[in-house]
Structure formats: structure tokens, C-alpha cells
Amino acid sequence: MPEKEQVLIIKTSAIGDVVRTTAVLNAFPDAVITWLTNENCFPLFEADNGGNINIQNINAVPGSVLTGNYNLVLSLEEDKCCAELAGTIRTKKFTGVYWDGSLNYTEDAAPWFDMSLISKYGKEYANRLKMANQKTYQEFLFGMIGKPFTGQPYKIFQPPAERNINRIGIESAAGNRWPNKRWAGYKNLADMLAASGFEIMFFERKDHLRQYMAEIASCGIIVSGDTLAMHLALGFRLPVVSIFNCTSPAEIYDYNLLRKIVNPRLNDFFYATTSNPDLISLIPADQVFQEVIKSWQHWYRYAPQTKDTASS
Numbered sequence: 001m002p003e004k005e006q007v008l009i010i011k012t013s014a015i016g017d018v019v020r021t022t023a024v025l026n027a028f029p030d031a032v033i034t035w036l037t038n039e040n041c042f043p044l045f046e047a048d049n050g051g052n053i054n055i056q057n058i059n060a061v062p063g064s065v066l067t068g069n070y071n072l073v074l075s076l077e078e079d080k081c082c083a084e085l086a087g088t089i090r091t092k093k094f095t096g097v098y099w100d101g102s103l104n105y106t107e108d109a110a111p112w113f114d115m116s117l118i119s120k121y122g123k124e125y126a127n128r129l130k131m132a133n134q135k136t137y138q139e140f141l142f143g144m145i146g147k148p149f150t151g152q153p154y155k156i157f158q159p160p161a162e163r164n165i166n167r168i169g170i171e172s173a174a175g176n177r178w179p180n181k182r183w184a185g186y187k188n189l190a191d192m193l194a195a196s197g198f199e200i201m202f203f204e205r206k207d208h209l210r211q212y213m214a215e216i217a218s219c220g221i222i223v224s225g226d227t228l229a230m231h232l233a234l235g236f237r238l239p240v241v242s243i244f245n246c247t248s249p250a251e252i253y254d255y256n257l258l259r260k261i262v263n264p265r266l267n268d269f270f271y272a273t274t275s276n277p278d279l280i281s282l283i284p285a286d287q288v289f290q291e292v293i294k295s296w297q298h299w300y301r302y303a304p305q306t307k308d309t310a311s312s
Contacts, residue, residue, distance in 0.1 A: 004031055005028065005030065005031040005032070005072075006032050006069065006071050007028050007070060007073075008033075008034045008091070009033060009034070009036070010035075010073070010077050010085070011076040011077055012036070012037045012038045013038055013077070015040065015209070015228050016230070016232075018044060019154055019156055019235055020138070020154065022044070022235075023149075023153065023154055023155070024138075024141050024142065025053065027152070033052060033053045033054065034065055034070075035053065035055050036056050042057075043157065043210045043213070044157060044209070045157060046157050058085075066085075066088065066089065067090075068090070069091070070091040070092070071091070071092050072091060072093045072145065073093070073094045073096075074096055074144065074145065075094070075096035078097060078103060078113075078117060078118045083097045083104075086099075095144045096109045096144065097118070104118075104120070108143075108146070111140055112143075112144065114126060114129055115130040115133060127270060130270070131270050133250055133251070134250045135250065136251055136253040137251045137253070138152070139253075153235070153255065154234060154235035157210065159210060159213050159236075160214075161217035162218065163217065163218060163220060164199065164220060165220035165296075165300045165303055166220060167200075167201055167218065167219045168193050168199070168200055168219060168221050169201045169215065169216055169218075169219035169222045169229070170200060170201065170202050170203065170222075170224070171203045171224035171225070171228075172187075172202060172224075173203075173205075174225050178246060178247065178271075180269060181226055181227060181243075181247070182275075182280055183243045185284065185285040186223075189223065189285045190202070192285060193289065193292065201219060203216070212232075213232055213236075216232050217238070219233075220239075221238070221292060221296055222239070222241070223241045224241075225242060225244070226243075226244055226252065227242075234255050234257055239258075239296075241258075241291045241292050241295055242260055242261065243261045243283060243288065244260055244261065244262045244263060245266065245279055245283075246270060246271060246279070247270075247271060259291050259295055261283060261287065261288060263279065263282055264282065
């Protein structure tokens with residue numbers, strides 16, 4: 001019996017980026033995959049993957065991982081330590097980021113990393129490429145390994161939560177790096193939805209990631225920016241309405257679940273890291289409300305109801 005293909009993936013952050021990277025696991029159904037990541041990402045993965053997926057802490061990598069022989073190393077982290085580590089692994093094929101005195105990347109990964117902070121062309125040109133780009137992250141990711149992306153889903157832990165289709169989950173927060181992801185209209189939106197009969201859940205920080213995941217999985221629709229909540233919802237096959245104030249909507253594959261609301265001044269503040277109150281207030285709450293209602297009606301109009309159906 002032939003030995004299974006051995007694949008090493010290095011992707012550690014941010015958590016939402018790790019979620020969307022899990023789509024690549026579908027490309028190696030018969031391989032043994034070792035994934036090096038941060039410990040806070042461990043809850044994203046199923047506890048039992050049939051022994052084919054081995055999740056390891058990037059900060060405490062076992063010697064057996066370092067001395068293994070791989071068919072492929074997929075190095076995706078724009079980080080010196082990760083890139084140096086990736087370069088020490090024995091492999092038949094290496095794709096992604098490596099260290100040669102500075103962060104560099106292989107030619108087959110260039111379409112993605114040319115648009116990144118480590119672009120060999122500099123930040124200004126990288127941002128121009130990113131603004132013009134119309135491909136999804138998954139298309140780039142699968143392109144690195146020479147395989148087609150055909151809508152393969154995220155492969156993450158599925159919380160045993162019962163979905164309440166009349167519950168709208170709202171994630172109003174975002175990481176400090178991108179303050180303009182925090183749309184100003186969430187409170188007004190919540191009031192409008194509550195007045196229409198929906199139950200509103202504002203997500204809050206939890207002690208454990210799986211608690212947060214379970215809350216998201218319990219909702220009928222998620223409303224958020226381009227955040228972890230959006231990616232988790234897509235991973236749970238939940239409809240999502242997401243607001244894009246400063247990051248690329250084209251990069252996000254919608255899985256036929258996601259409605260994108262794009263700020264009309266997106267290009268003026270593309271990947272801006274300084275908060276702009278006018279920008280985050282530009283999209284009216286009524287516009288988002290209408291998209292949520294359309295999404296709910298599309299997915300749940302004919303669903304059996306356990307309580308009075310919400311309506312617009």
C-alpha cells in the first residue's frame with residue numbers, strides 16, 4: 001500500500017484568515033496534513049479528523065514535525081520566524097513565504113503575495129494590485145498548489161447549536177488594526193430589526209472561542225464587517241450580510257450565502273488604518289436593514305416556524 005502524501009501548512013493568524021485557509025484542506029483528501037498555528041486557533045479544528053490532520057503549536061513544534069519528510073510545505077505566514085522555520089523543513093515542493101535575509105516568496109505564490117505587505121514591489125504598488133483584483137483568496141490559495149478552486153467549503157468545527165432562524169446575530173466589533181471595519185449603524189439597525197419582530201444578539205468577547213462559535217451557529221443570519229464572525233458564519237453555512245468599508249470585497253468568496261454592502265468611498269480609504277468617523281457612518285442603516293430582510297426572506301420564508309415569523 002503506497003504511503004500517504006505528507007503536507008505541512010504554516011498559517012497562524014489572524015483567526016479569520018486561518019478559517020478561510022481551511023478550504024485548502026479539501027485539496028488533500030487522502031494526505032496526512034500537519035498544520036502549524038497559534039494555540040488560540042486550535043478550537044477551529046475538529047477534535048477527530050480521522051488521524052489525517054495534526055494541529056501543532058507554532059511556538060512549541062515537536063521534533064518529529066521538524067525532522068519529517070514532506071511532499072509539500074505551504075508557508076503562508078508573513079513572519080520572519082515562521083519563514084525561517086519553513087525553510088528548515090525537508091520537502092519535495094515548497095510554496096509560499098521563506099527567509100533569505102528578508103521575507104520572500106516563491107513564484108507560484110507571487111499572485112497573492114505581490115499584493116501583500118511583503119510585496120517585492122512595495123506597499124503602494126501592492127495596494128494598487130489589491131484594489132484592482134477581482135479574484136478570491138481561495139482562488140489564489142488553490143492556485144499556489146496548482147489545483148482549481150470550485151467552491152470548496154471551510155473545514156472547521158461545527159458547534160452542536162440549534163439554529164433560531166428569527167435570531168439576528170450582530171458583530172459590531174473589529175480588531176484594532178482596521179478600525180474602519182466598525183460600521184456606525186449597528187445600534188440603529190438592531191432597533192429596526194427588533195421592531196420588525198426579530199430577536200437580536202450582539203456578540204461579546206468570550207473566554208473560549210468555541211463559546212463564540214456556538215453563539216454564531218445559533219443565529220439565523222449574521223451581520224458584521226469583514227471579520228471573524230463573517231468567516232465563521234460562512235463555515236457554518238449561515239447567511240451573512242457584511243459591510244465592507246475599507247477592505248477588499250472581491251477577496252471574499254460568497255459561497256452563495258454572503259450579501260456584500262460596499263462603502264461608496266471604499267477606494268478612498270482602501271486598507272486605511274486610521275479611523276474615519278465619516279466613512280463608517282456613510283452607509284445608512286436602512287440599506288443594511290433591507291439587505292437583511294431580503295436575505296431572511298430568501299432563506300427562511302418557507303421554513304417551518306417555531307414562533308411568530310418576523311416580517312418587514
